[in-house]
Amino acid sequence: MKYCSLLIFLAVLIACKKPADVSIKDDVIFLSDDKLEGRQTGTSGEKEAAKYIANRFEEIGAKAKGTENYLQPFTFRPKTNPHQKVKYNVEEGDSTITGINVVGLLDNKAENTIVIGAHYDHLGYGAEGSLHRGEKAIHNGADDNASGVAILLDLAKKLKESNTNNNYLFITFSGEEMGLLGSNYFVKNPTIDTKKVNYMINMDMVGRLKADSTLAVYGVGTSPIFKQTVTSNNSKFKLIQKESGIGPSDHTSFYNADIPVLHFFTGQHEDYHKPTDDFEKLNYKGMQTISNYIFEIITDLDDNGKLPFRRTKNESDDTPRFKVVLGVVPDYMFDGKGMRIDGISEDKPAQKAGLQKGDIVIKLGDAEVTDMMTYMKALSTYEKGNKAKVVVDRDGQQIEAEIEF
Incomplete structure (x- = not known):
């Protein structure tokens, strides 16, 4: 009961603010709180995070675009070996897990739609992928990836009244840590016509901008206009640009569906996949600067129509x-x-x-x-x-x- 009361208290504090007044830091603090127990896919903590994000979408003015209001649940049986394919929509029972994507739409009645995504699941008390070697502990995942969700919500506020030549579909994905499951499921079971998707922007671990302001942007080769746009709008960052649309985050699912992608990342650190990835360690000024930069890129591309897609070399083939x-x-x-x-x-x-x-x-x-x-x-x-x-x-x-x- 104490657990529920504390969650409600945090939610009420944020709900008392107007949507425009809820900061990036506010969202990170809620999503990375111990009370959500690390947001592992299928847990009550992830469900509470999904409910919070859905409420934020509603407050901002994004319409529900899941299969159950804002939510898109999917049931799956985890892989028992790395070469096995995950089976979706299996009957609930032993060893099945239900993940939940959260989907909101800013509908400008435009021809094409930009997808803006970030995963919100994490490792719970230390699921597979944890680098922690010690007693069982909550992995709050402030950078990975409450940071990406918080910037997504900030972009939703910015785009509510601007750049109306596209619609905007905001998706927070479940199951990323288990193998890009939520984004893969959405691409195979979309709630919009994916042929009308202009391009996809993904943010994963964007909370630790370093003193030298290095920002990695992946996928710049997936449309001919991306390199010029990313470079011409940059005045704040030391950019590291990668052409490939393939990488260990949810943009890969969209690239594999022949959709141009851009993925933003501030780099790994010693708290990656450990219980020490907490909200106090994030660079919130840097996160706001990244949000502003992505908004400027979207603004620049607003009147470019539907962008052409281009395949890139899979750099992981050479690894x-x-x-x-x-x-x-x-x-x-x-x-x-x-x-x-x-x-x-x-x-x-x-x-x-x-x-x-x-x-x-x-x-x-x-x-x-x-x-x-x-x-x-x-x-x-x-x-x-x-x-x-x-x-x-x-x-x-x-x-x-x-x-x-």
Whole structure:
């Protein structure tokens, strides 16, 4: 009863504000509160989050566009091996889970519709994918991905009275952490005509903009106009642009349906998939700047009609396969020479060898490391039990250590 009362109290506090006054931070605080117990797919905490988002859509003025008002439930049986396909719409019973997409529409009576999405599920008390090594604990997922949902809601407020040459379909996806399940289900069971979808914008982990303002934008090759638009509207960020429409987030489901996509990401960090991903650590000023930037991109494209789709090379096809791990979180936003370490995993080879966050790996064994790909290719040559010399740049000084895999 105490759990329900606290949830109601938080919801009432936000409900007392006018929709325009509910901030990005307000939304993150509610969605990443302990009371939602990590929003794992199919749990009561995820259902409470879905209800909250539906209420926010209604307050903003987005119409219900799910199959049950704002909600689009889907029942599935989880995979028992990585090569198995998930079966949807199975009868409820043992080992079945019900996820819920939340869908709202700003209907401008336009010919085409822009989809704006973000997943809202997370890892509960530490589901598969957790990097936590300790006692059972709630994974609140403030950055992953309350941050994306909060920016989505901010964009909905901005678009309510502007850029009316398109309709806007806002979707918060369930089941992303289990394999992009909610977005995949929606694309296969859409509540609008997907042939009328202009393009899709996805936001996943957009809450940790760093001091150098590095922002990754994926999918810039999926329509010929994207690169120019993304670049010409940028005055705040150090952009890292990736052409591919394939990646580990929900934009992939739309790209696979021949829809142009843009995916925004501020990078991994040492709290990724851990209980320490809490609201206090987010950069809210940076999140507002990202929201404004995405709005400017949408505004620029408002009178361009339906954008052409273009297929891109799947960059993951070139990714080597590994038999060992170094035990680090790479800084995917680093564009200097080498591979910068953004976090160290406990009791793994890197920690045992004395490597530190901020070290830049410049050599692994006999291989020079100039970027992420050369690092991965070097790592893929080792097997368990092998040893290798690693050279890192630490504050301008080269330090050598021995790694045992």
